[in-house]
Amino acid sequence: MVKTFYLSNGLKVAMEYMPQYRSVSMGVWVKAGSVNENKQTNGMAHVIEHMLFKGTEKRTARELADAMTEIGGNMDAYTTKEYTCFYTKTLYEHLFYAIDILGDMLSNSKIDENDLKKELGVIAEEIDMYDDSPEDIVHERLQEVIWREHSLGYLISGDKQTVLGFKRQDVLDFMKQYYTADRMTIAISGYFEEAKVLEALENCFGGIAPGCKASLLEANAQIATAKYYPSLYMQHKDVEQVHMIIAFESLDYYDPERYILSVVNSLLGGNVNSRLFQTIREEMGLSYAIYSYGSSYEKGGLFHIYAAVHPNQVRPVLKAVVDIIQKLKNELVSDRELYIVKESVKTDLIISDESTYNRISNYGKSYIHGETIETVEEAAEKIGKVTAEEVRAFVQKHFDLSQMSLSLVGDLKTLPREEMEELWMTYRTEKA
Incomplete structure (x- = not known):
């Protein structure tokens, strides 16, 4: 306690x-x-x-x-x-x-x-x-x-x-x-x-x-909410691969949908059973490193999909990621896959909570963000209640291709900015 x-x-x-x-x-x-x-x-x-x-x-x-x-x-x-x-x-x-x-x-x-x-x-x-x-x-x-x-x-x-x-x-x-x-x-x-x-x-x-004894929530309110701008970033580096991120605006720290986000992240790219890993690495053999993660802040949030690939694989990987997202928008996750994903998220939470460092990290971050402390048991219960319909609705709402951002850093000699910008805009103007 x-x-x-x-x-x-x-x-x-x-x-x-x-x-x-x-x-x-x-x-x-x-x-x-x-x-x-x-x-x-x-x-x-x-x-x-x-x-x-x-x-x-x-x-x-x-x-x-x-x-x-x-x-x-x-x-x-x-x-x-x-x-x-x-x-x-x-x-x-x-x-x-x-x-x-x-x-x-x-x-x-x-x-x-x-x-x-x-x-x-x-x-x-x-x-x-x-x-x-x-x-x-x-x-x-x-x-x-x-x-x-x-x-x-x-x-x-x-x-x-x-x-x-x-x-x-x-x-x-x-x-x-x-x-x-x-x-x-x-x-x-x-x-x-x-x-x-x-x-x-x-x-x-x-x-x-x-200090001024203002509450942390009052102090946080003094910082404006961040505005998301869909963006393309490219930087050439003299290396073998291209490091790429596909990103969407996501949830802030306080959003009650964060439990659905945890499930979606695990489903998409949170582990070796994820759709990104199984499709892009195991089935297509396009990338060694492929994963997803969310970044939630008090004034904004992002969802990232990361891959490190050969320059020739940037286009097929981008297409594969978009196809996986579109499938999640159009089809409900099966009961079995959803059960496995939720159990994985809950297990990670509970095992992490066995470390005193992770426990103080939970308490410290909760208080510094002006929130009450949520126990792992409470979080696990909410994750367990996430439905397939909520997963699909979340992806439809937050993974809007017209709002997709793209970052490419690495060997870009064969990836001219004009061509990549055209490809990026093509996906952004596609109908979901």
């Missing part, structure tokens, strides 16, 4: 005592991601994620790096479009040390100017690494053109030249605005003593500025 508490500064805490474990996972979610940036600050949330590991008033960067290793635990962080997360997993007897470390990082980071300059160079190398990866580019750049000027299309790592121009005061200004208690959530799951942990959290996190 998850209990909810608030520190004196309003910071929300989700705690789940699990006596069968001897380890404990803890995470801190901050409502600060690339969606909160503008063109002048794009990449700042990611920079701050890096900088909080570069030393505090009482610990050097090396001491922070060694801290969890010395006790056999692990600590890491990541930045998304909508939030930044710092997390740790350790044995229960070391939890208070982990709380102290994370609290120190979130409350007392130095943000030294020289350290910042060095780290910006490291991040520039990271950006170059992503730019060298067609599989990364094909995802990120498509979102950039689909969402146009909306910050949902910003790269999480940011523009390299913009990032290299950041100064210490820029970092401090961003942290002052977004690293406040009302924009944070802590989640803990595993074996611990509740009263002692709450006391430790108050001591280590209670000094964080409370």
Whole structure:
């Protein structure tokens, strides 16, 4: 059972005592991601994620790096479009040390100017690494053109030249605005003593500025809803394959149809039994890597179908994907296939929930998005109720070919933009 508490500064805490474990996972979610940036600050949330590991008033960067290793635990962080997360997993007897470390990082980071300059160079190398990866580019750049000027299309790592121009005061200004208690959530799951942990959290996190105390839903409402633009993105890279994505506008994070989306994703490209995998890889032999996934945000969402193929296979793969989608629009899924797909989705959910890290991730993300916590059992029950009629209606509604986007990155020497644009428009003007 998850209990909810608030520190004196309003910071929300989700705690789940699990006596069968001897380890404990803890995470801190901050409502600060690339969606909160503008063109002048794009990449700042990611920079701050890096900088909080570069030393505090009482610990050097090396001491922070060694801290969890010395006790056999692990600590890491990541930045998304909508939030930044710092997390740790350790044995229960070391939890208070982990709380102290994370609290120190979130409350007392130095943000030294020289350290910042060095780290910006490291991040520039990271950006170059992503730019060298067609599989990364094909995802990120498509979102950039689909969402146009909306910050949902910003790269999480940011523009390299913009990032290299950041100064210490820029970092401090961003942290002052977004690293406040009302924009944070802590989640803990595993074996611990509740009263002692709450006391430790108050001591280590209670000094964080409370902020304006607006609810997260109110803060989220300040960001405009993203407008979807059907787009074609093409970039040549000197590699052997073409990495391609076919995308459609999909659901935002709060949409009640998200359970149907989970079933549709699994049916289309979620595993080796999926229609995309079985048709395009197993039957036609056109691609080694083929899968689908959804990206749901507070202000918009996308559904992606990804494949890595030889340049000669781009056209037949595109046709095969469209044919599979059209078949789902025209024919009901069989009872047997639907049962298998739903069982697969439910099984993945339940197995994932056996990890304390995945549990805190569920709690932290739910609270940071301003929602109540939904248990895996509740989600599984809703997935189990999805019908074949709902699956077909979902595909008919959301996989509108006239709104299809296409991204191609890789060896495009034999794929002129004019021809691909004509092909793309041909599919978009076909009648479903």
